[in-house]
Amino acid sequence: MNQPQNKIVVVTGANAGIGRETARGLAQLGHTVVMVCRNVQAGEVVRQEIVAQTGNQAVDLMKCDLSSQKSIRQFAAGFTAKYPRLDVLINNAANFDHTLKRPTLTEDGAEVIFATNHLGPFLLTNLLLETLKASAPARVLTVASKGLMTYPFLSIEFDNLAGQKKFSTQHTYYHSKMAQVMFTFDLAERLQGTGVTVNCIRVTNVQIDKGRYEYITGWKRWAYEIKRSKAITPAQMAAAYIQLAVVPEFEAVTGKYFDEHCKEVKAYKPAYDRAVWKRLWAVSAEMTHVA
């Protein structure tokens, strides 16, 4: 099957940062972009800006809170009712909320960072899988972090999924990102032969909107400013997302881990443990009620 010139691309977390620049870049290239945001007011401001700037009217906004399974199911049902196909799903949205000092449970009973960054993309991807398969060749892009390089021994803590034994935003965030890396490798194998590829991109230090860390004071604020001064722009990172999402060169590539230059990189050894992939899949399916 030929791949359509103008793809239908879903980008989660498209109202800010890298997701916003990915939506903008894809719209500039003439693709249909479905911006998936939990805050529709913020999303609408960005959507209108992108339409005005690119002249591409095919930029849509749909609501979804990735920490809520009900919201994800509503979005998936709404999307499949509205769109005939899905060429690319970019699971970009993530929670890295430094104000969380202890585990916070979602309405589904999961810890909110793990819920947003792993269970949400897991459920969303599964709900859209039949549409992706029917649209093949199609692509799924998941998002991890270069910061995982500081966790060489990190694997899935099945006895700590709700942060009940150990919790900090940082640890729980990287744990959820490791889960996404493993989910990528596992799903890519499960989808062999379907024409749906699954890859993961490792985001480097990227400038975040200043409003994101206004609440941070003292030396931590200073450290953030230093980090920001050395970071690349969201648009530079988005350029890599866009390459992996739509460039023909990557159409058949699957199960890989890429850096911000779209160069294949290796994750640490624990990420390749198939027994852990299978257990993570089973646990995630149970927690999200995926058949």
Ligand SMILES: NC(=O)c1ccc[n+]([C@@H]2O[C@H](COP(=O)([O-])OP(=O)(O)OC[C@H]3O[C@@H](n4cnc5c(N)ncnc54)[C@H](OP(=O)(O)O)[C@@H]3O)[C@@H](O)[C@H]2O)c1
């Ligand atoms: N920036 C970096 O240095 C860096 C480094 C490593 C990895 N990453 C990864 O890169 C991706 C994009 O990050 P970014 O830098 O662009 O961050 P960002 O500017 O903070 O954007 C995060 C996006 O995710 C959305 N989001 C958060 N929780 C959500 C939820 N429950 N439901 C739906 N959307 C939700 C946010 O929506 P709201 O505006 O409503 O909060 C926002 O649109 C993330 O996966 C992040 O983990 C970033």
